[in-house]
Amino acid sequence: MTKSELSNLLHKQKLAFQKSPPEYEKRIKSLKKLSDIIEENKDRLIEAVYKDFGLRAREETLFLEIFPLQDEIRHAVKNLRSWMKRRFVPSSWFLLPSSAYYQFQPLGSLGIMGAWNYQILLTLSPLVDAIAAGNHAILKPSEIAPTSAEVIKEIINTNFSADYIHCVTGASELAKDFSSLPFDHLFFTGSTRVGKMVMAAAAPNLTPVTLELGGKSPAIIHSSYSVKRAVKRIMAGKLFNAGQTCVAPDYVVMPESLNEEFRKEAQLAVEKLYPGIQSNEQYTQIINSGHFERLQALLKDAEEKGARVIELGDRDAADTSKRMNPKLVFNVSSDMELMQEEIFGPILPVLNLETVEEAVDYVNNNAKPLALYYFDEKKRRIDWLLKNTLSGGVTVNDTIYHLGQHNLPFGGVGASGMGHYHGYDGFKTFSKKRAVMHQRKFATTDFLHPPFTDLKKKLINIIGRFSKV
Incomplete structure (x- = not known):
């Protein structure tokens, strides 16, 4: 896929998102569909991983990739309604009687770059969080494990529309083009060396990045x-x-x-x-x-x-x-x-x-x-x-x-990465925590606008005294 084709795909996703951001029902339906296609293609995925390594035990792939991924989906389905709830917070006293709350909103279209060592988990686990948060997404599995990358591409692209969730595969040149696209968020798993290049490629677009890197543990x-x-x-x-x-x-x-x-x-x-x-x-x-x-x-x-x-x-x-x-x-x-x-x-x-x-x-x-x-x-x-x-x-x-x-x-932290995912933290990473203040018909702030009369000056001084520790 050329950079132009990637750009067109991202543009289509952004248009589709603007037209109809996924609500709760679509998110749940998509998570359950993802779980179903993983289960239906479990043997194909395990065999693909085996071929990429030349040998990896079926049980290891089940225990370290398939099972945690399915359980993560189950956890998201169970908790998504509560994650999405509007949360009220106390209003600042000098802004009473206004109310204040925040709500999580999806960012848009995300880019997810997986890693070869656990191709299934590290490509699809961030997708779980992206879907739960209500985003569209384009996936790029690692080319170092090409067999599993192609299976992931097939099962994703045959079950989801391209303007919602799509997977692309290719070598390092495609990865370079991918990371330079103006995503609403870019998620990368891999080495610290490549993570620096991904971050540099995302910088001209001011694309926020989550880097899941490595290090000496x-x-x-x-x-x-x-x-x-x-x-x-x-x-x-x-x-x-x-x-x-x-x-x-x-x-x-x-x-x-x-x-x-x-x-x-x-x-x-x-x-x-x-x-x-x-x-x-x-x-x-x-x-x-x-x-x-x-x-x-x-x-x-x-x-x-x-x-x-x-x-x-x-x-x-x-x-x-x-x-x-x-x-x-x-x-x-x-x-x-x-x-x-x-x-x-x-x-x-x-x-x-x-x-x-x-x-x-x-x-x-x-x-x-x-x-x-x-x-x-x-x-x-x-x-x-x-x-x-x-x-x-x-x-x-x-x-x-x-x-x-x-x-x-x-x-991670520092050289081992930035940002978090998994569960509620993944939902937050791929969401905008949007602040909302709701002002009432009667508002104290109406009395604090210019011109600053002697009475208003006194009120401001009183507020200042009460604001100190």
Whole structure:
């Protein structure tokens, strides 16, 4: 699709929206239709994801994409009427007897750019919020996972009119054109590097953007916490999708005295999670050879700078361009590339710092992470860590599952993104929170217009005195 064709499509959507913005009934009907077509095409979607990766377990796609998406739709349908309600607020005393309220209104036509690692969820989950908020939308799935992109395109375009919801596919040039369109809001999921380009492309149109990016999400283990339990939960979260998850634990921070126990438990955890991992049909492959080579380069750089790499799983089986054994990396330092960029693969560096305070200092001296994981049972220390760190989200004593909380916002901060979605927060992101003041027939403000007589001056002075703290 050319840029001209994209512009025409957006123009048609905007005209259709202006003519008839979706009301409650249409939004509910569209959400239920989306749920139905996902269910009807579930097997096709799962197979498409499998082909894109070369191998990903059906259960992983069901658990991490289809189920959360369907449950998000259910949550929106259940709560939409209350989200849409007009909300009255107290009027400022000097403007009485006026009333004041706000209401959420749809923005118009939105652009949604998905991500390859969870193509179904990260393309269609923002669409759920966009529909709930009453918008029209154009989707652009990631070209890195082309099979699932084409299935999404087909099932969307055959079930919705193009002037309401439409999906386009194409390579990086189309993505560049897409992000430069004058959408009423642009939503992007992907890397920080590409996020900067998306934001720059949107800037000339003053298009507001939501950027769901990535970053280095730490898992901090207090010395008093069960290493066995921490490792089990860290490795489970790390190895979903072979580490190709934006909120996967990117590195571990713990005292050096825990290293050997951590290594042993990590090996046991991998053997239990994925027996015979190199031939295990439930262990996801690396998306493509370019990504595999990038991961190998990170390991090589770390080893050259003094790191110790520990193979987990089938330690006698060599990595291939699609299958990569999980690895622990000890003796890491900040000058290593794997401690500077998001890993996005089954490599887990271990940074040895002796206290939680040191761990917090390290996190705070680097780019703000998309997620932070802390393992501790002491409420006082947990509260202190929450107070003294800033990240997109937090899970205490587990990893990644804060994503599944529909009543919590999901989104990064700083280099890990801007803006939120999921549930009510997604509804708000794709809405205008519009302020309304309703003035009465009798209004005190009528007595405060020029000319400022002596009486009016006294009234203004009285208002001023009562307005002070």
